[in-house]
Each structure stands twice: as C-alpha cells, then as structure tokens.
Amino acid sequence: MSVEARAESVRMGGNLGSWLALGAATLLAAGSLWFVFYDGLSHMVRGWGQEEYNYAYLVPLVSAWLIWQKRGELAEIGVRGAWAGVALVGLGLFFAFFGELSTIYTIIQFAFIVTLAGLVLAWFGWRGLVVLAAPLFYLVFMVPLPDFLYQQISGRMQLISSELGVAMIRLFGISVFLEGNVIDLGVYKLQVVEACNGLRYLFPLLSFGFLCAYLYKGPLWHKILLLISTVPITIVINSFRIAVTGVLVDNFGIGMADGFMHFFEGWVIFVAAVALFFAQMLVLARLSGRHGRLSDLLRLELLIPQRPAGGVDTSRLLRPSRPLLASVALVAVTAVAVASLPERQEIIPERRGFAAFPMQVGDWRGRELILERRYVDALKIDDHIYADFRHAGDPAVVNFYVAYYGSQRKGASAHSPRSCIPGGGWEITTLGRRGIDGVGPNGEAITVQRAVITRGLSQQVVYYWFDQRGRHLTNEYHVKLMIFWDAITRNRTDGALVRLVTPVTPGQTLDSADARLTDFMREVYTKVDGFIPG
Known part of the structure; x- marks a missing residue:
C-alpha cells in the first residue's frame, strides 16, 4: 500500500471515529434535553395553537435553516470549545430545574434556549456563538408570553387602537364618543374586545421584522429601527381596521361589522403590515443614498440554498471538544436528577364555594x-x-x-x-x-x-x-x-x-x-x- 493510500485510510478511519463520537454525543444530548425540557416544550407547542402564536411553528425550522447556512463559517472557525459554555449550560439547566419544580413553563422554555447557546459556546467557542447568535436569538419568538404580561400588553393595545381608530373615524366627519374600549356611534356601539387588540398581527410581524432586520444590508441603527417599527405599524393597521368598521357601521348598519371584520382578519391585515414594513425599508435605503430593488437590500444568500465556494470541509466540525463533552455529560446527569424527582401533584386545598x-x-x-x-x-x-x-x-x-x-x-x-x-x-x-x-x-x-x-x-x-x-x-x-x-x-x-x-x-x-x-x-x-x- 502506498504512503498516500495509507494516509487516506488513516484519515478516513479518523473521520469515522469522529463521526461516531459526535453522533453518540448528539444522541445523548438530544435525548437528555428532550427529557429535561419535555414539560415546558410540550406546553409551548400547545400554546402555538392560539391565533396569536400560529406563526411559531415555523420559527425553529427557520432558525435551523439559518444555522445550516452558516456551516461554511463554522468550518472556517473549526472546533474551538470554550469552558464558559459549560457554565452557560449549567445556568440553563439550573433555571430548567427550578422551572420544573414550580411548573412555571416560561422559565423552562427560555432555559432551553440558554442551554442551546451554551452547547454552541462549548462546541465552537466565542466566535462560533457570535456567528450563530442571531439564529439562536430568533428562537425567542417561539415562546408564548406569560399570561399576566400578555394581559397587560393586550389591555394597552386595545386602548391605543381604540383611541387611534376613533381619531380616524372623526376624519370622516362622523360624530363618535369613546369610553374605554367602547366606541359609541350614537345608534350603534362597538366594543374593541381582546380579539381586536392586534397581538395576532404584532407577534408574527415582530418575528418577521427580526428576520428581515437580520438580512438587511444597512447600518445597525436601521436594523433596530426596522424591528421597533413593527409595533407602531401593527397599531396603525389595527386602528385602521377598527376605523373602517366604524365608518361602515355608521353608513350601512351593524350587519356590515361582522362581514368586514371577518374579511380583514388574518392574512389580509398581516400582508398590509408587511407592505408598510417593506415600504419603510425602501425609504431608509433611499435616505441613505441607495437605489435599487427591494431584493438588493437583503442578504438573500443567507436564505437561498447554495454550496459555499470550494465546498465545506466538515471534517473540521466532527471532533467534539472537551467542553462540549462535559456539557453533554452535565445535561445527562440533570436528566437523571429530573427523573429521580418524585412526581409532584399540585396541592389544591379544599374550600367552601x-x-x-x-x-x-x-x-x-x-x-x-x-x-x-x-x-x-x-x-x-x-x-x-x-x-x-x-x-x-x-x-x-x-x-x-x-x-x-x-x-x-x-x-x-x-x-x-x-x-x-x-x-x-x-x-x-x-x-x-x-x-x-x-x-x-x-x-x-x-x-x-x-x-x-x-x-x-x-x-x-x-x-x-x-x-x-x-x-x-x-x-x-x-x-x-x-x-x-x-x-x-x-x-x-x-x-x-x-x-x-x-x-x-x-x-x-x-x-x-x-x-x-x-x-x-x-x-x-x-x-x-x-x-x-x-
């Protein structure tokens, strides 16, 4: 056997060993993570069934795709594990443990994202974490808000949308009076209920806005402005929806309200909000002296499937670092600890009704x-x-x-x-x-x-x-x-x-x-x- 053939055989054998080690670590980590975070993640997925969070089914898929598209940069960095990743994994597991004890699921859900970030840091080091920071942070948008925070935001959104909607109605010369969330048109009264708070548009638009800001070719302050603007855009669109309903009811009767509100639910309003968002992006580009199509303003190469120039040498990613192995072991030990916890049935005291x-x-x-x-x-x-x-x-x-x-x-x-x-x-x-x-x-x-x-x-x-x-x-x-x-x-x-x-x-x-x-x-x-x- 020639020297070259022998070297190739050794390299292939080394790669096979690396593949097996990495595969074993991946399976152990995935199984342990699933066991530790199961209650919180299953509750989160059930929450995606609400209209406000229907978009969240796509968030982990988009995040995974963005990470895959970064494989070339990760290959250039190579395995540079940082022991700080073990500490970050430990922090995530600490919060998961207390979230499990209290069964406050939001804690478990955010702890899962922190733990994933810790595993990335333990595998690729600080440079790798920076490369994957945006795709990992994007996972935040899949977590439903805690109920008490949702109620506070919902109440404020209802009031703001009502006030702005009434101001728009008055522009049509219609006499209207507002009491809280009740719009009094004289003969008819419209109540801006929770379903009209606009959150079903705000949450997906925030998620979409973050993705577009990530892809946007422009200065950081443009990106921040684009993300923040999703809130006023949602309020304006939702208020316009309320205002048009009020104008139609005033002119054609209460029967028009249900038909219009049904038509302008869901995708119609969301598409209008996205159009405003892209219009703002074009305006920002023009003000900074850039001209061209909308597609020229976005780094679409981060979304479109493509093979990095010269291919990707995945062999540089196969070797699990010692911090990564330590992190996986820590997750596995935590899974055993969670399994050993006695089942906690919440105590609901007896009482007089x-x-x-x-x-x-x-x-x-x-x-x-x-x-x-x-x-x-x-x-x-x-x-x-x-x-x-x-x-x-x-x-x-x-x-x-x-x-x-x-x-x-x-x-x-x-x-x-x-x-x-x-x-x-x-x-x-x-x-x-x-x-x-x-x-x-x-x-x-x-x-x-x-x-x-x-x-x-x-x-x-x-x-x-x-x-x-x-x-x-x-x-x-x-x-x-x-x-x-x-x-x-x-x-x-x-x-x-x-x-x-x-x-x-x-x-x-x-x-x-x-x-x-x-x-x-x-x-x-x-x-x-x-x-x-x-």
Whole structure:
C-alpha cells in the first residue's frame, strides 16, 4: 500500500471515529434535553395553537435553516470549545430545574434556549456563538408570553387602537364618543374586545421584522429601527381596521361589522403590515443614498440554498471538544436528577364555594349579580362572587368582587384591576397603598391598594388586595414572586383577588366613599377568609 493510500485510510478511519463520537454525543444530548425540557416544550407547542402564536411553528425550522447556512463559517472557525459554555449550560439547566419544580413553563422554555447557546459556546467557542447568535436569538419568538404580561400588553393595545381608530373615524366627519374600549356611534356601539387588540398581527410581524432586520444590508441603527417599527405599524393597521368598521357601521348598519371584520382578519391585515414594513425599508435605503430593488437590500444568500465556494470541509466540525463533552455529560446527569424527582401533584386545598357566601354581612345586605360567562372564561376563574352590598339608610352601594383560582401555574392568575379599569373607560387619577385600622381578626390594620377613578363627571373609589395562601399582598409583581416561591416550597399556587368599589355620589366627598368602604371592609374581611384557604 502506498504512503498516500495509507494516509487516506488513516484519515478516513479518523473521520469515522469522529463521526461516531459526535453522533453518540448528539444522541445523548438530544435525548437528555428532550427529557429535561419535555414539560415546558410540550406546553409551548400547545400554546402555538392560539391565533396569536400560529406563526411559531415555523420559527425553529427557520432558525435551523439559518444555522445550516452558516456551516461554511463554522468550518472556517473549526472546533474551538470554550469552558464558559459549560457554565452557560449549567445556568440553563439550573433555571430548567427550578422551572420544573414550580411548573412555571416560561422559565423552562427560555432555559432551553440558554442551554442551546451554551452547547454552541462549548462546541465552537466565542466566535462560533457570535456567528450563530442571531439564529439562536430568533428562537425567542417561539415562546408564548406569560399570561399576566400578555394581559397587560393586550389591555394597552386595545386602548391605543381604540383611541387611534376613533381619531380616524372623526376624519370622516362622523360624530363618535369613546369610553374605554367602547366606541359609541350614537345608534350603534362597538366594543374593541381582546380579539381586536392586534397581538395576532404584532407577534408574527415582530418575528418577521427580526428576520428581515437580520438580512438587511444597512447600518445597525436601521436594523433596530426596522424591528421597533413593527409595533407602531401593527397599531396603525389595527386602528385602521377598527376605523373602517366604524365608518361602515355608521353608513350601512351593524350587519356590515361582522362581514368586514371577518374579511380583514388574518392574512389580509398581516400582508398590509408587511407592505408598510417593506415600504419603510425602501425609504431608509433611499435616505441613505441607495437605489435599487427591494431584493438588493437583503442578504438573500443567507436564505437561498447554495454550496459555499470550494465546498465545506466538515471534517473540521466532527471532533467534539472537551467542553462540549462535559456539557453533554452535565445535561445527562440533570436528566437523571429530573427523573429521580418524585412526581409532584399540585396541592389544591379544599374550600367552601362562594355559592354559600352570606348575603347579609353585619348591617349590610347584598344582592348577587351575574358575571357574564365570556368574562369568566376570559379570566379563567375557578370560583367567584360578584354582588352589590347596601347599608341601611345609604343609597350608595359597595360592589364586592372576589375571583378565586385553584391554580395559578398554567396561564390562569389574578388580574390586577390596574390593567382592567382603563378598559371600561375609567381613568385612574390616584393610586397608592392605604392602611385600614380595625380590619384583621384581632383588630389589626390591613393595607390595601386604593385607587380613585373618574369617567366624565363620575367618580369611584376602589380598594383591592390579593389573598394568596395566607398572605395579604397589594403588589401584583410580589404576587408573581410568591407564586413561584410557594410552587417550589409548598406545591401550592392557589389564591384570590378581592376588590371593593363604591361611587362618590353627588354631594359627597372622597372621604365619604372611603368611610363606606372602610365600614364594609371591617365587616367582610374575616368572612372572606373562610372561603379562601390560608
């Protein structure tokens, strides 16, 4: 055998050994990752069934394709594993472990992306991580927002779209009045519900905008501007949709609303938003002195299949680095640790239902009200009471509302009135904490969030707090932190929101309304404790 043939045989044998080592490491890593992150990833995929996240099925495929297109650059870099990658993998697994204990799936989902980035760093080093940074970051767009954050963004988007939509309607000379999310055209009223918040267009447009900014041939500030612009573009398009609906209803009746809204759902609006996005890209290019077609502004070679010049010497990628092998071993050990955890069935305490709540509380007599099923379903409430209580001799009422959740892990959680109040057309003019004396079981003071809200000439005072597993809380972010802590330490996430509202009647002052709420709270506080587990 010639020297050349023998060298070739040795090289082939070495490549085969590298292939086998890399294949074994890949299979072990993939299996371990799947086991560690299964709960979070399966919950994420189920979330893609919502209209707002339908686009997310494509995100991992696009990310994988972008990574494949970078194989030439990775081959030039070669295997330059960094031990910092092991630390990053450990950080991702740490968060995954606590996400598993608390079953807060968003933590697990982001931890998965961090772990993937750590594996890349452990395999290709810092230069490799920089090369693949954008495709890896793109995976962020496949993670659904936590429910409490979604609700806050949704409420703001509804209000902004309503206000801008009404301004557009007035441009047509139509008299229109806006109360929160309700557009009053006189004969007809249109409510800008959650389905009209525009998020079903914003999320896919953000994903698309990031991809286009990545491909765009231009300075960094252009790329940032393109990505940020997806938010106002979505709001303008959604507001235009609302405005045209209002104009059609004013001229042709309410029957036109359903037909138009149905036609302008989904792809029609999204295509219009994409057209505006590309128009902005062309304007930016013209302002910077570049002329040509839209395709000339994008690095389409990053998307179009092509073989790098001179081919790709994959042999440089076959050798798994020692940091990569250590990272894979760490993932495998974590998988074993997760498997050894006892199965945690969330504890949902037994309790009395609000159907048994008394309608006579001290000198206060109540009348139970009906909360529409669509609100119950939207809020994902397990049990609630919604009633007006009146004190003898006082014409004003105290509206009493308690929403109870047996579990706040999987997207269902108490909504802060701060997010919901503006949707009814009310403006929060004062918000702060206030101590109420003589309320607790032993007469101790209890702190509430107090809000003064106005709508036109009407004014109301609101007290609210969160009753969470024996804790009396007034800050919604503190509530989220305690849900996470108690999910790990007590395996419980049940809790409730308690809200009291009373009007400031003509001739009365805010002090009169506060006195009414304080009196009722002293009577009802200990009664509520009997229906919410401590």
